Amino acid sequence: MKLGISATEYLSLVRSGEISVEEFVAKTIDRIQAVENKVHAYITIDSENALNKAKLIDKKIRAKEKTGMLLGMPVSIKDNICTARLRTTCASGLLENFVAPYDATVVSRLKQQDSIIIGKANLDEFAMGSTTEFSHFGPSKNPWNPEYVPGGSSGGSGVSVSSLECMVSLGSDTGGSVRSPASFCSVVGLKPTYGLVSRYGLVSYANSIEQVGPIARKVEDIALVMNVIAGHDPHDDTTVKKTNEDYVAGIDTGIKGKKIGLVQQMTGDGVDKEILAATNKAVSKLQDLGAECMPVSLGAVEHSVAAYYTIASAEASSNLARYDNLRYGFDFGTEGYEFKAYVSKVRSNFGPEVTRRMLLGAFVLSAGYYGKYYLKAQKVRTMMKSQIDEAFKKVDLLVAPTMPILPFKLGEKIDDPLKLYLLDINTITANLTGIPAISIPIEISSAGLPIGIQLFANSFQEKSLLQAAYSLQQTVNLPEVPL
Amino acid sequence: MTKIGLEIHCQLTKLESKLFCSCKADYRSLPPNSNICPICVGLPGSLPTLNKKAVEKASMISIALGCKIPEKISFFRKNYFYPDLPKNFQITQYNAYGPTSIGSDGIVQIEGKEIRIRRIQLEEDPGRLVYEGSSQKTQITLVDYNRAGTPLVEIVTEPDFENPRQVRIFLNVLADLVENLGVSDPYLEGAMRVDGNISVEKGNRVEIKNVGSFRDVEKALHFEMTRQQSLVDRGIEVAAETRHWDDARKITVSSRSKEEEQDYRYLPEADIPIVGIAQDRIENLKKQMPESIVAKKERYVKKYGIPQQVADVLSSGKFYSDLFEKSHTESNAKEVANIITTDLMGFADTREKKTDLKLTHRNISDLADAIVNGTMTRNSGKIALQEMIKTGRSLSEIMSSLDLGNMNDASSLEKIIDEVFVEEEKAVSEAKQNPDTINYIVGKVMRKTKGKADPGTTLEIIRKKLSL
DSSP states (O other): OOTTOOHHHHHHHHHTTSSOHHHHHHHHHHHHHHHHHHHOOEEEEOHHHHHHHHHHHHHHHHTTOOOOTTTTOEEEEETTBOOSSSOOOTTOGGGTTOOOSSOOHHHHHHHHTTOEEEEEEOOSGGGOOSSSOSOTTOOOOOTTOTTBOOOSSSHHHHHHHHTTSSSEEEEEESSSTTHHHHHHHTOEEEEOOTTTBOOTTBOOSSTTTOEEEEEESSHHHHHHHHHHHBSOOTTOTTSOOOOOOOSSTTTTOOOTTOEEEEEGGGSSTTSOHHHHHHHHHHHHHHHHTTOEEEEEOOTTHHHHHHHHHHHHHHHHHHHGGGOSSSSSSSSOOOTTOOHHHHHHHHHTTSOHHHHHHHHHHHHHHSTTTIIIIIIHHHHHHHHHHHHHHHHHHHOSEEEEESSSSOOOBTTSSTTOHHHHHHTTTTTHHHHHHOOOEEEEEEEEOTTSOEEEEEEEESTTOHHHHHHHHHHHHTTOOOOOOOO | OOEEEEEEEEEOTTOSBOSSSSSBSOOTTSOTTOSOOTTTTTOTTOOOOOOHHHHHHHHHHHHHTTOBOOSEEOOEEEEOOOTTOTTSEEEEOOOTTSOOSSEEEEEEEETTEEEEEEEEEEEEOOOEEEESSOTTTOSOEEEEGGGTTOEEEEEEEOSOBOSHHHHHHHHHHHHHHHHHHTSOOTTSTTSEEEEEEEEOTTSOOEEEEEESSTTSHHHHHHHHHHHHHHHHHTTOOOOOEEEEEETTTTEEEEOOSOOOOOOOOOEEOTTSOOEEOOHHHHHHHHHHSOOOHHHHHHHHHHHHOOOHHHHHHHHHOHHHHHHHHHHOOTTTHHHHHHIIIIIIHHHSOSHHHHHHOOOOHHHHHHHHHHHHTTSSOHHHHHHHHHHHHHHOOOHHHHHHHTTOOOBOOHHHHHHHHHHHHHHTHHHHHHHHHOGGGHHHHHHHHHHHTTTOBOHHHHHHHHHHHTTO
């Protein structure tokens, strides 16, 4: 039995009795033990409980009792998504021992379908970062070359799926945090439409733009997970009330006659030559599949990084204000401190990137600067939205490289926040406008590093997005992870 | 000229649950930190979901205060660090970027004067700080989050009050209004809290906080007005500052904390989508809203001929007007109003006494009937009422057990009057000289009959006997 099978293959093997859940989970745990010290995908691993759950589900299958549709599939959960029994650290020193008294809605939906939470995946502290280097627990490493960054902030999620330490993972995408590690680790990652997936239990960083999104090795696995997690949640007022779609059905419909726009502002000079070449090759494959491809201009992309960091930081400064260590947190007595002194003291334990964004956010919201920065950023957002609306009047999908550059070495850019921020240029448009976007692997570079491509669709057009991604996936043949 | 403006916080105590979660809105008398959930203590990952009923109740207040209600309302975060604030921001409303709060630009008439309402906003109450010992000296501050997230309406007036008396009248009107609307019980401890801004001619504006009960507001403002005026009279500048009301000493004290201008870094609350308020919903709400106090009063006067003053008292308190509505009939309305306003209000003047009342609607109605048709005197009625308050027993039971029936049997009354004439010989001869003293004898008769004698009949018989 191979660990690198797709979720769809897994389900049919378990259903036919060819493998048991326990067998697969045990093998996954062996794999974690074998590779974890090389890649560091996890903050917390829950092997024992995973095995017990696996046995229970096997028992249900043998007894022909009703089981959930995920049949014991082992999943990893980004550690900023709450799990009732396992700690949720957000990769921060401030929440090192925080155990939420509840499951996030996405987690309870996975559990209801009998999936097994095998561990909590590493991330940049509070999901702020693009490389997973800003983790209180140390960086995750790229399974394709452990000297390289895996992308971020859902680095642990991307790594755990890529290095076969789980079947699928849930990450969160605020500015590209699901798609960046998907691209850098050669797996598939979806940022759903804002409002399609519940954020209840996702620890907020920038709550007006982020979504929980799945990472998997195959597009059809993403569709399967979306069937479980998508849909209205009474605990999240921002989720939309609409009938649930079946994303798996008709995923092989093809893209004949679809109009696809190549975003000019995302394929300019700043993009690595090898990535551009791979993108063009993918575009011609899309044409071969019957799609009509054309250039599309989104002028506002130029301002998107500035707008994104203004809005995200502003929201972060407010969302992270609650971490004053009074109701939960790490062990640090209040004796001898006055309230504000205590709060300042404990909050000095945030890492450098979180501190930077909170300060930036407090600044852009302060009296006299709100109009100059925050309101202006919101105007850019409105402008982007209207340009996106215009674009989707002409085309069905948009395409662009996920990341402008190839994975780079750990530590290479950690001291240059601006360079790191610019990595998000191609991903944040989807966050600021709310539209769905998916990254799928298309090539391995000459240096052996993964290259991903990104497809965008209009809001709530996930079904057509997944169909296009699936079609393209069928044309690529990539090597197995060298780990 | 003295200018006073108010910020009134009024809890929507009649709601079942908090503003953003399903914990109880009625947090009072619960053990500390037992009425909490991940949402109202702001645990990581929790999200607020808006209580639609709260929006409805706040809309009712806006309508009743003559405010404009926008087509869309939205929420903002007010960011500041304070131990009673679990998220270190408060979810509230903010009109700096256009009117998006539940109400604005209203007008309230008090004694012919117009008080303009600047805005009304819906927001969450913070938790409560409990100091061990007095707040000045304590080393330990405890936090009780039971209150955190309770729905609160903030009403901000323009500085239209000219003196503290107007403020008191306004606050009474407002308290009666929210009570009548059935959105709040303003007399619950901490349900209605008032901060004031006051300035005198040639002086700066001073903010007064921490006034424990809204009844003390008048005192605090009065103290402050006098203090400011005496400074101005001596040519000393009135400092623009925040002062706290010291309830023990009944004075205002400058807040010791540095009052740097707080920057709240307001930010739209993205977790709560903008709420559209359809015009027809407002119209519907208007139809469903209880009759206003003013309309109620007019009806009492016009329909039943109840005197203005009685109608005024009866209509303003919801407890008593509800009692009136349920107990009166066409024929006894005036007497029911009379019993409630002259006797019952005196007996049941506190919240505890009101809740302990055993009295039924039937009781009051029967009593009024008895008085109207002359089977009982007002005096006996008072005694019967007290008994009803305690036991709720029926009028007929009370009448027989306490022997309260009217003594309209003229011969037995005459017999008693004869007895009094013998006992009070001196008074009788005096009354013959000076008829004005006749009431003394009537009083004696009433005492002897335990109030059962009809005063009119008694007087008539006495006059006859004295050949007056």
